[in-house]
Structures are given as structure tokens and as C-alpha cells.
Amino acid sequence: MLANRLQVPARTIMTPGPVEVDPRVLQAMSSSILGQFDPSFTSLMNETMVQLRKVLQTENHWAFPVDGTSRAGIEAMLCSVIEEGDKVLIPSFGRFGGLLTEIAERCGAQIHLIHCEWGSVFDPQVIIEEMKKVRPKVVAMVHGDTSTGRMQPLEEIGKACREQDVLLIVDAVATVAGADVRTDEWNIDGLITGTQKCLSVPAGMAPLTYNDRIEAILQERKSIEKGLVSDSISANNSRKIRSNYLDLSQLQDYWSPARLNHHTEATTMLYGLYEGLRLILEEGLEERFERHRLNERALVKGIEAMGLSLFGDAEHKLPTVTCVNIPEGVDGDSVRSMLLDEFGIEIASSFGPLHGKIWRIGTMGYSCQQRNVLLTLASLEAVLLRHKVKLHVGEGVQAALDVYQNKERLSL
Amino acid sequence: MLANRLQVPARTIMTPGPVEVDPRVLQAMSSSILGQFDPSFTSLMNETMVQLRKVLQTENHWAFPVDGTSRAGIEAMLCSVIEEGDKVLIPSFGRFGGLLTEIAERCGAQIHLIHCEWGSVFDPQVIIEEMKKVRPKVVAMVHGDTSTGRMQPLEEIGKACREQDVLLIVDAVATVAGADVRTDEWNIDGLITGTQKCLSVPAGMAPLTYNDRIEAILQERKSIEKGLVSDSISANNSRKIRSNYLDLSQLQDYWSPARLNHHTEATTMLYGLYEGLRLILEEGLEERFERHRLNERALVKGIEAMGLSLFGDAEHKLPTVTCVNIPEGVDGDSVRSMLLDEFGIEIASSFGPLHGKIWRIGTMGYSCQQRNVLLTLASLEAVLLRHKVKLHVGEGVQAALDVYQNKERLSL
Known part of the structure; x- marks a missing residue:
């Protein structure tokens, strides 16, 4: 029996990689x-x-x-x-x-x-x-x-x-x-x-x-390398x-x-x-770093406004990955699966001692864009509500939108 | 200064790889x-x-x-x-x-x-x-x-x-x-x-x-691997x-x-x-091997009919690569360059003791097709004539065509 033609479902990838291209x-x-x-x-x-x-x-x-x-x-x-x-x-x-x-x-x-x-x-x-x-x-x-x-x-x-x-x-x-x-x-x-x-x-x-x-x-x-010039074993280094x-x-x-x-x-x-x-290089390195900072800021503000908290030392946060504490009693993998299966959005778990403790949301490269951040916040909120988590409903996306719109006003 | 957009010229690739896809x-x-x-x-x-x-x-x-x-x-x-x-x-x-x-x-x-x-x-x-x-x-x-x-x-x-x-x-x-x-x-x-x-x-x-x-x-x-479960150095194997x-x-x-x-x-x-x-698997393994044998046969007949000779023990010839002796006095690399520059066709040289002695023509995968074999023979003949090599002009392509047409008659 022959295999099926390759079929790749649409995904919004908000992990620390591989990300969208x-x-x-x-x-x-x-x-x-x-x-x-x-x-x-x-x-x-x-x-x-x-x-x-x-x-x-x-x-x-x-x-x-x-x-x-x-x-x-x-x-x-x-x-x-x-x-x-x-x-x-x-x-x-x-x-x-x-x-x-x-x-x-x-x-x-x-x-x-x-x-x-x-x-x-x-x-x-x-x-x-x-x-x-x-x-x-x-x-x-x-x-x-x-x-x-x-x-x-x-x-x-x-x-x-x-x-x-x-x-x-x-x-x-x-x-x-x-x-x-x-x-x-x-x-x-x-x-x-x-x-x-x-x-x-x-x-x-x-x-x-x-x-x-x-x-x-x-x-x-x-x-x-042997075989390129002559096949004899040369003096060993x-x-x-x-x-x-x-x-x-x-x-x-x-x-x-x-x-x-x-x-x-x-x-x-x-x-x-x-x-x-x-x-x-067409985008420019500085402009690209700024884009990463902007989307990170919107994501962080959105996560916090929703009522979730961030993991780790804020001063040394990696701008391309945001670690979110999984609320007490919530099955982190169940949330991730529902995000993927129902919304086509992927976020990551973590390794070793942090598995089950944090989610990791990437904002990297082509995935690092306003649309992805807003859709992720909206979908994460919906999935958490389905998991009976108490949230400030609606506030996550609004806070992120504020970041983007203030940014626009600043650059006018 | 920004780099140019990627530009890939058309090529017929008749080497032992990488080949056309x-x-x-x-x-x-x-x-x-x-x-x-x-x-x-x-x-x-x-x-x-x-x-x-x-x-x-x-x-x-x-x-x-x-x-x-x-x-x-x-x-x-x-x-x-x-x-x-x-x-x-x-x-x-x-x-x-x-x-x-x-x-x-x-x-x-x-x-x-x-x-x-x-x-x-x-x-x-x-x-x-x-x-x-x-x-x-x-x-x-x-x-x-x-x-x-x-x-x-x-x-x-x-x-x-x-x-x-x-x-x-x-x-x-x-x-x-x-x-x-x-x-x-x-x-x-x-x-x-x-x-x-x-x-x-x-x-x-x-x-x-x-x-x-x-x-x-x-x-x-x-x-x-360390770091997946715990970060301590485990017992060394x-x-x-x-x-x-x-x-x-x-x-x-x-x-x-x-x-x-x-x-x-x-x-x-x-x-x-x-x-x-x-x-x-859609083509079928046996059918694919037969396609490789057919195109090899056409290439070999064409090369020989042209008046060139093959390198090595015929009984154990690799069906996917044909090694051709470079005629006495001919600069093999000059022939290859002219094939590439004027005809967009690539054949290979070889390594070590065989460099300058043989050309290697691949018939592999998608590159292994009638069109490629015929165009390679026709172009190689033209380039060799420019290099003042005495050949049986016109006979190489005819011999290869005979192989393909006999094959068709056989399968009727």
C-alpha cells in the first residue's frame, strides 16, 4: 500500500523552535x-x-x-x-x-x-x-x-x-x-x-x-583525509x-x-x-531586535493582564522566550494539546524539573509577529477557561493591543 | 549593501550527486x-x-x-x-x-x-x-x-x-x-x-x-543525556x-x-x-532499477559509438555511474567547464590518481532519464569536436536512440 501524499496542517508555532518560516x-x-x-x-x-x-x-x-x-x-x-x-x-x-x-x-x-x-x-x-x-x-x-x-x-x-x-x-x-x-x-x-x-x-x-x-x-x-590524494595510511596526528x-x-x-x-x-x-x-539584513539587525522586544512586551503584558504569572528572574529574561507558570492544579499538557488540536497553535512545555511547572511561549523570527501574539493570547484564554482557571477575562488581548497601539502612536 | 535575491541557473546534472530532484x-x-x-x-x-x-x-x-x-x-x-x-x-x-x-x-x-x-x-x-x-x-x-x-x-x-x-x-x-x-x-x-x-x-x-x-x-x-532528567553528572559508561x-x-x-x-x-x-x-515506491523498486539499467545502456552505447572508451572492469560496472577515459592529450577539466558554461550540463571529474584520467557521468534518480542522456551525448560530442578530438560524428546519439527505440519495440 502506498503512503499518502504529504499533508501539512496549518499551524501558528509559538515555541522556542522550530518556528514558522x-x-x-x-x-x-x-x-x-x-x-x-x-x-x-x-x-x-x-x-x-x-x-x-x-x-x-x-x-x-x-x-x-x-x-x-x-x-x-x-x-x-x-x-x-x-x-x-x-x-x-x-x-x-x-x-x-x-x-x-x-x-x-x-x-x-x-x-x-x-x-x-x-x-x-x-x-x-x-x-x-x-x-x-x-x-x-x-x-x-x-x-x-x-x-x-x-x-x-x-x-x-x-x-x-x-x-x-x-x-x-x-x-x-x-x-x-x-x-x-x-x-x-x-x-x-x-x-x-x-x-x-x-x-x-x-x-x-x-x-x-x-x-x-x-x-x-x-x-x-x-x-x-585519506583517499583524496593517496590511499596509504599517513603519519598519525x-x-x-x-x-x-x-x-x-x-x-x-x-x-x-x-x-x-x-x-x-x-x-x-x-x-x-x-x-x-x-x-x-533587509529588515536590519536593530529593527529586528526591536520587533522581538515589541512582541515580547505585548505577550508579557497580555499574560500578566490575564492573571497569569511569569517564571524566573525578570531582569535576565530571554526576550525570545516567555516562561509562564502553570496555575496550581492545571494539567499543562492538556492545555497545550487543546491549543494545538482546537486552535492549531503550538506552545512548549519544558524539561526535567520544570516539566509540568511552566509553559514556554516563543516569539522568534517569522513567528514573532503581532497577529500570532494576539491569537495566542485569545486562544490561551479560551482554553484556560475550558480548564476552569479563574482569569481576568478579556483583559489579556486588550493589554497586548494597548502595547501595539501605543507603539504606533509613538512612532507617528 | 544587500545581497541579491537567490538566482539558480537551469542545469542538467549528470554527476554522481547531488542530482536533480x-x-x-x-x-x-x-x-x-x-x-x-x-x-x-x-x-x-x-x-x-x-x-x-x-x-x-x-x-x-x-x-x-x-x-x-x-x-x-x-x-x-x-x-x-x-x-x-x-x-x-x-x-x-x-x-x-x-x-x-x-x-x-x-x-x-x-x-x-x-x-x-x-x-x-x-x-x-x-x-x-x-x-x-x-x-x-x-x-x-x-x-x-x-x-x-x-x-x-x-x-x-x-x-x-x-x-x-x-x-x-x-x-x-x-x-x-x-x-x-x-x-x-x-x-x-x-x-x-x-x-x-x-x-x-x-x-x-x-x-x-x-x-x-x-x-x-x-x-x-x-x-x-544530562539535563534531560537531572543535571548531575551520572555514572560514566x-x-x-x-x-x-x-x-x-x-x-x-x-x-x-x-x-x-x-x-x-x-x-x-x-x-x-x-x-x-x-x-x-510509486514507481516500484524493480521498475526503477530497470529504468536505471536502460538509461545506463543508452549512455554506454552512445559513448562507445562516439569512439570513446570506458574505464574499468566491465563486469562490475556500477549501473549508476559511467566512467569514461579522457582521450589522450585532452584537458578533461576544460571539457567539463565548456559543457557547464555553454550547455548547462554538469559531469564530474574524479579523485586522486584518476583525476584528469576519467570523467564520471552519473545516471541517478530523477536525472536518470532519456532526455538527459541524449542531451549529454549530443553536447559532449560538440564540446569534444571543439577540443579537436576525432570522433564518429553523429553516431553517439543515434546509438542511444536505438537503445530507447528497441526498448519501446520490446515492450509493445
């Missing part, structure tokens, strides 16, 4: 295939690098996507930099600090893990003091952790890392193109993001960038990177004019990334 | 995004597994794509199975045997590499004798090596592996959906393919399958898989009803894979 990106992705060494394609690769540098706010030469989802980029960065026994300090404030730990551990790192309570972030001084004690080769940390909806200020940490000659590697998957991420100004040595959040491109690529401090390590650990697919030293050769054969670049995904970056 | 696949890929845990999406994941089993000719439960290009799938399989010091026998007959060696070496394998001359394949008895001497845990080999255009018969080798309790892992990237690949019947324990060749889906996914013999190893090496992104034990949990969070499945690529598999 601008139809112009999908149109670009329906273009026909080009060979990987076709000059039209290699120039597209080059132009993608140019655009990525701008979006990542860096002058680094190396800025390209890894062909895999966000964690492929994180692993590429960590496994290319970390060697067996290297000391890595990981200040973790959520589930994705756990992911960094998981990956660094598999790279053979000697890990120094510090925690802060979920819902808060670190006082940079705590990390700086810890660095002095541990003297790590690398500090690896998350910028915006979607699991708790917090954003860690990085500027002071970056400055201290540079002063102490420590490498700073940052997972900025949840923030790039939705909040300000200043790779160079904050002294970030290696930074990874993903396509399926504020870049608003389908999941499957992990754009990253790194500077010459990291490139120097790659050069030392480099080994040329004992510091060789453990992965072939995620070996940044080989990936950068493929993204250089040498175009040394590695994988076959994911043609259609690259079309999508190119177009997604183009739309971001 | 059926417009219906691109249409499916322009569908809007679904969340990764949306029931509409998880049921699409399940249906993709059902279709994959059929295309891979297996009853294995596990059959799913890795989100990365073909070598991501190869590395996932090898790094999940191979542990430090494991003996791996790699019979290599081309560049992609070299890639298996490269990856297995990084996994810490103790490698036993045997070669045969490029352009030929192994007598299975040679491999079977070597297995008896080496007593490896794994035999890893390529089914169809595009670098030399040869296809290795696997049936006897698979039988011997099972008898000697050795695992057989096969890179079938160049053959699945273009030539017969009988995973179960040939006793293949783990098999990897890629989307950008005969599956005719854009590059970026590596479908694979494995049986319970491999699953047993995964279960022993499994470690649960010393046999832990070195990669997180490519850890099949975690990937299978994500592809199971547990849906344990790992990466965010590449939404749009999965749409493409689903639709690509559907089109393959």
Missing part, C-alpha cells in the same frame, strides 16, 4: 539543484559567508554552517577545540548547559561544572573567580537558555576570558537574530547558532563562527580531531577557495539559509 | 513548518520509517535518517559500533573505501586495510580468507564506489560474515534506489545511504538501517559512544514512541525524504 525562504528552497562545485553554487557559499558575518556581528573570516541541527554545530566546535584532558569550565543555568556538559564530556574534557538556580543567571564575578581557580582552557556557556528562558550577560565574562587567555565558546542558538549578540565586541572566540529559531529557516543547519585563536588550534590538530564529519579543520578547507572535498553541501538548506539571512 | 519533492518541501512533537509531524516520522524499510529492503525495526549528509550517517554507524581497539577489516576499491578508513581510524579502530586495483572489485574469496586471518569485529565496505564506478557483489561476503559472527557494515550511498540492494537477504547488519543520489532528494540526510545485532551493541554503550550528535542509541530513542529529546528533526528535509520515498 517566511514564505520567501520556502520559495527559495524550491529552486532546482546545483552541483556542489558549480561556480554558481560556490559563489552562493561565499555570499552566505559574507551575510553570516554581518548577522553574527563579526569580522572573523570563518563563518559558515555545519550541515546538521544546532547541536551538530556545538559538537563541531567543542570536539575540534577540546582535547583529551583539557579543562573546560561550564557555568550552567539550564538544560542546554547540560547539553554542553554532555558533549564536552564525550570529547574527553575534564569538566568543571558550576550551576545556578534554574530561572536565574550567573553574576559574572562568580564565573570570573571560578576561572581563576580552575584555569580552564575553555569556558563554554549558553547565551540564552530556552529551558528556563534566561539570558546570561557575556560582556564581562568575555573580557575576563581574554585577559586570562581562556577561550570563550558560546551557544547562541536561541538568541542570534532575535536579540543582540556581539561576537567580536564581547570577545567570543567561538559561537554557534541554529537555523530553526530566530533565523527562521527550517531546522537542519548550524551556522557558526570562530576567530584566529581557535583556528590556530585547528591547524595544529589538522589531518588530511595524535592530536587529531575525533570526528570526521564535524572536523572544523576539514570543513574550513571545504569552505575555502581550495574547496577540498568533504561532504556534499546541503543544497536546498543553503538556499534557505542564504535567503533567510538576506531577509534579516 | 523531482519537482514534486521540491513542492513537498515548500510546505509550512510543523513542530517536532506535533502529532502530525511524529506520524510523518513514523511513516517515513515504514517507507524506508521498503526502499532499503529490510524488516529491521530501525530505519531512519541522520540529519546530515551521507558521511554523517557513515560516521554515526561506525562510531556507534566501533570501540577503541576494535579490529575492523576494510576492503577498499576506491576513494570511499578511504573514507571508511578515515572515519573508522578516528573511532579508534585497529584497521586492517586491503586494496584492489582501482577499476576492479574484490573476489569475495579474498575477503573471506582475510576475515579468517584477521578475525575482525566488523567488515566495513562500500557497495558502489562512485570514484571508480565499480560495484562489489556482497552476497557471499555477507554470508561469510554471519557464519564467522562478524558484523557487515555497508556504505550503499551510490546504489540504494538505483540498483538492487538487499539488506536482509545479503546479511548486511548496518547499511547507510544518502539522499542526494538515487533517492533524488536534496543533500542533507543520511538514511540508515541496522538490525538487532547492532542494536545490542548500542544498548550496552548507551548513556542518557566507559564504553560510551564518543559523539552525541551521531549517537545511534540516542537517535533511536528520538525515533521511538518515547521521543526522547535529541536534536530538532530537520522538518523540510524530512518532507523531502518522505515525498522522495513515496515516489520511489
